[in-house]
Amino acid sequence: MARILSTTTLFLLLLCLNQAIAQSKNEISLHRGVIQQAPKKVYKEAKGNKNEVQYLFSGLFLFYKTFFSSQDLTVCTFTPSCSEYGILTVKKYGVVMGGIRTMDRLTRCNGLSPMKYEIDVQAKLLIDKP
Incomplete structure (x- = not known):
């Protein structure tokens, strides 16, 4: 007790x-004004889908970017990032070729061969357009 x-x-x-x-x-x-709120992320790549398949793949890439890729540090060597590149290639080349190009990009996503790409001076990243 x-x-x-x-x-x-x-x-x-x-x-x-x-x-x-x-x-x-x-x-x-x-x-209250000392801590600035993070700006709301707008994914312009996800807009302008033409059919349901593009909506599905854009949603999958954005899910990856939001929940998995954001856990890593910002160490991507390319601009646009791999998930943005995946969205853009699926829109431009379709699901099959876009998927193949995205997988190719994921295998190249390292800093071992920077001589093959142009460099974005402002972002200090390698440029690899879809």
Whole structure:
């Protein structure tokens, strides 16, 4: 019984201490503009699909880009990125040739042969247009 009473007292003491050191609304409003919100991502490659297959592949590439590729650091050596390249090639060449070209791009996605590509000076990335 004494253990429960001491645990409850400790919990209430910590709760009161937390409220005592919490920031006031004025302090919060002063710091609200310090952290900038990340700009909302707009994927222009996913627009302009002509049929359901392009919608499906654009959705798959965007799912990959949002949930898997974003977990890595931004170490892509090409512009556009591999997922953007996949969307663009499927739109331009169709599902079969676009898929083959995307797989070819994924095998080339390394920094071992930068002499074969032009360099985007602003982004400092290799240019590989579909």
